[in-house]
Amino acid sequence: MPKGYFLSEVDVANTEAYEAYRTRVLPTVEKFGGRFLVRGGQPQAIEGGGFANRVIVIEFDSPEQVMAWYNCSEYQAIVPIRHANATTRAACLIGA
Template identity: 45%
Template sequence: MPKGYWVSVYRTIADPEKLAAYNRLAAPAVRAAGGRTLVRGGRVVAHGAGIAERTVLVEFDSFEQAVAAYESTAYKEALAALSDGVERDFRIVEGID
């Protein structure tokens, strides 16, 4: 079964305090849903139209698990804390076998 991934690239961080509040809530929500954070920040080299900003990659055992984690009550609370604190490109993608 292909794994599922959250891929999030932050275009701008307007409110670091909201991002910090989101991180405090999102990390345990992701872990509780079976997610494993593989990349969180760190160095980025962007090419083409890429943006060299904060990037986060979270792995789940399946695409369905990744979608369910995003739709969970705990993660919705994290999103509410984040509010308009950032502008990001967030995707849930299916891996390959």
């Protein structure tokens, strides 16, 4: 079964307020067996450009687990904090 990955680019506008999201997200990820592979960083484009100031990659056992985590009530309860304090793009990727 292929792994599932949550990929997100995040431009944080209000670091202090975003901290409430950042500190609460880990337990929701762990509940669904997710593992952070990349959390933050400073992307340096080597082709194209326009990357956000943070990149997040979370690995799950399957694409279905990504969606189960993303749609769970615990995670959805903190999504508004992220939306209010950052501009984001996100995708579910299917691994090989």
